[in-house]
Amino acid sequence: MASCSRTAKSSATPERTPLRAAPGDQAPDRGLSLPVRLKLLDEKTFSRDGRIDFIDNAVSTESGTIRARAEFSNADGKLTPGMFARIQLSSSAAVDALLVPDAAVGSEQVRKFVYVVDANNVVAPKYVTLGPLVDGLRVIETGLDADDTIVTVGLMRVRPGAKVSPQQATAQAETKTKAN
Secondary structure (H helix, E strand, O other), X not given: OOOOOOOEEEEEEEOOOHHHOOHHXXXXXXXXXXEEEEEEOOOOOOOEXXXXXXXXXXXXXXXXXEEEEEEEOOOOOOXXXXXXXXXXXXXXXXXXXXXXXXXXXXXXXXXXXXXXXOOOOEEEEEEEEXXXXXXXXXXXXXXXXXXXXXXXXXXXXXXXXXXXXXXXXXXXXXXXXXXX
């Protein structure tokens, strides 16, 4: 941490990180203006949002890193100069994606699938292409529609062709859709 009022964090990032930034993330001046999240060593989640406002133009030959600076709000006064924290950088702009609990994804040799419940409450596997894991949820790139009902609970008991009694869960719940 470099200052307290408008807290700026100076850190070293791997040199390839700025190269992965999305074209729409370019700031009008030199450098990037990417969102960044911070958590202190005693915090469990990245709950503090900030923005990178400077990236150095030199790569350290000793460590292969680039110095960067991000600004964070310090309304609670917990951030002080000299503190260490973990930061989380996004390498692209936010996109709409289908997310399912990672535990709902099954594996069959080399193919991945999720169990889907049809209009007659019958279970069938649907093969999917997986993306990255985001906050405990798996991005589904292809193979699943937004209106599909998936099985997230009772996966060991469900079999293709089985009739189930689905129970919808709210978006704030740990799972999006349940079927028993």
